[in-house]
Amino acid sequence: MNTPEAPTTPYCIEVSAKAEYVAxxxxxxxEHYVFAYHITxxxxxxxxxxxxxxHWVITDGNGKMQEVHGQGVIGEQPLLAPGESFRYTSGCVMETPVGTMxxxxxMLARxxxxxxxxxxxxMLAMPRILH
Incomplete structure (x- = not known):
């Protein structure tokens, strides 16, 4: 039995993130902890x-929240055709060795x-701080 293909959604952006501690x-x-994050x-x-x-929400280990709003990312406003990807790296500073973003x-479609x-x-975490 053939299953119909799922219809493609016109407006769908997937975002993946990987963070690293910058010792x-x-x-x-x-109490100055720097993290880089790599976004696809x-x-x-x-x-x-x-x-x-x-719009970013950064929460440190004490529950202190920072909100960041701004145009584009790293000075760019990339236009992505279907199937295209854009990668960049940025960073943030926190007062604790652990936090989240x-x-x-x-987005604006054509x-x-x-x-x-x-x-x-x-998660943003200094190495060996979490078990």
Missing amino acids: SQSRPED IRNTGSEPAQLISR HGSYQ DGHRFNANIAPF
Whole structure:
């Protein structure tokens, strides 16, 4: 029995994130912990879409939240055709050796439709701090 192919959603952006601790820029004695995060944004929809802006929520180990809003990412507003990916690296500073980040990208499809691409929470952690 043949199963019908799932219809392609016109507006679908997948985001994956990987974080790493930057020891060379961190100063634990001053509660200054630096993390780099590597992001891959992939258009899995059927409509070209441009990343217009970003919204990040960064929460440290004490529950202190920082919100970051801004245009584009690393000075760019990439336009992704269906199947295309965009990769970049950025960073953040926290007062604790452990925290989390999550957020969303605000996207604009070629047909004028605006939508959010959600960024699932990911961990920021100094090595050997978590079991």
